[in-house]
Amino acid sequence: MKKDIHPAGYRPVVFEDVASGAAFLIGSTIATTETTKFEGKEYPKASVEISSKSHPFYTGEDRTLDKAGRVERFKQRAAKKK
Numbered sequence: 001m002k003k004d005i006h007p008a009g010y011r012p013v014v015f016e017d018v019a020s021g022a023a024f025l026i027g028s029t030i031a032t033t034e035t036t037k038f039e040g041k042e043y044p045k046a047s048v049e050i051s052s053k054s055h056p057f058y059t060g061e062d063r064t065l066d067k068a069g070r071v072e073r074f075k076q077r078a079a080k081k082k
Contacts, residue, residue: 014043015051022053 006027013028014036025038028046036045 012043014038014045016045016047017051017053018047018049020051020053022051024051 007029009029009031010027011029012025013030013032014023014025015028016023016036023036023038025043030044030046032044032046034045034047035042037043
C-alpha cells in the first residue's frame with residue numbers, strides 16, 4: 001500500500017447510530033471529542049442519526065422518521081407567516 005496517501009488526522013473512528021445503537025469502525029478524519037470502547041479498545045466516537053441499520057430502505061420497515069420535531073417547527077413557521 002502507498003505511504004502518506006491519507007490526509008492528516010486520518011484514524012479509525014466509531015460511528016454510532018443513535019436510532020438503532022449499531023456501531024461501525026471506519027477510517028475517518030472527522031473531528032470529535034467523544035470516545036467509546038469498541039471491541040476492547042478506546043476509539044473516537046461520532047454519533048449519526050441514521051445508518052444502514054436503521055434506514056427504512058435497508059431494513060424493510062415502514063416508519064416515519066421525525067428528527068427533532070421537524071413537523072412542529074414547520075407548523076410554527078407557517079403560523080408566524082399568516
